[in-house]
Amino acid sequence: MLNVERIDHVCIAVRDLDQAMKTWGLFFGKSRPDLVYRHDPEAIEVARYFVGEVGFELMASTKEGSDVDRFIAKRGEGPMLISFKVPDAEAAMKELIEAGFELLDNRWRQWRDSRYFFMNPKYMNGVLVELID
Amino acid sequence: MLNVERIDHVCIAVRDLDQAMKTWGLFFGKSRPDLVYRHDPEAIEVARYFVGEVGFELMASTKEGSDVDRFIAKRGEGPMLISFKVPDAEAAMKELIEAGFELLDNRWRQWRDSRYFFMNPKYMNGVLVELID
Numbered sequence: 428m429l430n431v432e433r434i435d436h437v438c439i440a441v442r443d444l445d446q447a448m449k450t451w452g453l454f455f456g457k458s459r460p461d462l463v464y465r466h467d468p469e470a471i472e473v474a475r476y477f478v479g480e481v482g483f484e485l486m487a488s489t490k491e492g493s494d495v496d497r498f499i500a501k502r503g504e505g506p507m508l509i510s511f512k513v514p515d516a517e518a519a520m521k522e523l524i525e526a527g528f529e530l531l532d533n534r535w536r537q538w539r540d541s542r543y544f545f546m547n548p549k550y551m552n553g554v555l556v557e558l559i560d
Numbered sequence: 561m562l563n564v565e566r567i568d569h570v571c572i573a574v575r576d577l578d579q580a581m582k583t584w585g586l587f588f589g590k591s592r593p594d595l596v597y598r599h600d601p602e603a604i605e606v607a608r609y610f611v612g613e614v615g616f617e618l619m620a621s622t623k624e625g626s627d628v629d630r631f632i633a634k635r636g637e638g639p640m641l642i643s644f645k646v647p648d649a650e651a652a653m654k655e656l657i658e659a660g661f662e663l664l665d666n667r668w669r670q671w672r673d674s675r676y677f678f679m680n681p682k683y684m685n686g687v688l689v690e691l692i693d
Contacts, residue, residue: 428589429587429588429589430589431587431588431589431611432612433611433612433613433614434567434570434611434612434614434616437567437570437639437642439685439686439687440686441685447685450683450684450685451684451685453659453661454562454564454656454661454684454689455562455564456561456562456563456564478564478566478567478644479565479566479567479613479614479645480566480612480613480614481566481567481612481613481614483567485685502635502636502638503635503686504685504686504687505635505639505681505685505686505687506570506638506639506640506642506686506687507639509570509639511611512612523587526586528586528587548638550583551583551584551587552572552573552574552580552583552584552618552637552638553572553573553636553637553638553639554572554638554639556587
């Protein structure tokens, strides 16, 4: 069965990444995030702060009408995604489908050396669950 | 300055704890949560699953009109709170106030052997931040 090792990262949908980095930089006592990246397939720019074994990510939209924009329009800024680390995303996808879970779509995506996919939040108590290897 | 050690737990606001435990128990491959508790001061009942160093909590209201009820009415089910572990909650509260952060109120609460308090989500990009020691 699924082997969830840890929470890999959580994403906070924010309107203004610079503003959010000021707030959270002060909170974490870090003048700079541990990682900043842009991921065009999801239309996001991200500032990541490592907090223990978890990446705490501030995530802003880079394209009008993106998923982040739609989330914020509907629910306001706040926690949008929880990503769980698994050893093998492709195997995890297969196991979840076999167990009867509904995924967002039945394909995995690539980010750097990792593969990831999403579950349908409608069936996960409103949590946009990502699995990543 | 503030010493955030790790994410202690994340809370998912859910309508029906039994239904949510079925879903997430299957997801985590655990027939029972690692911890179940009721905390009347916050009008919540909680099922916690440990995922690495983080407690993943399903949290349901035990009283009509509670904070969880109001959160769900406004935003739907989903991630409601992120709790960060600090060595000393009272010291953390003092440091945050001195740094200019707005707390929900300037008092700490007690849960078992821990003290905790909340920051005002309005100034934290919609995240209900808890600090706990």
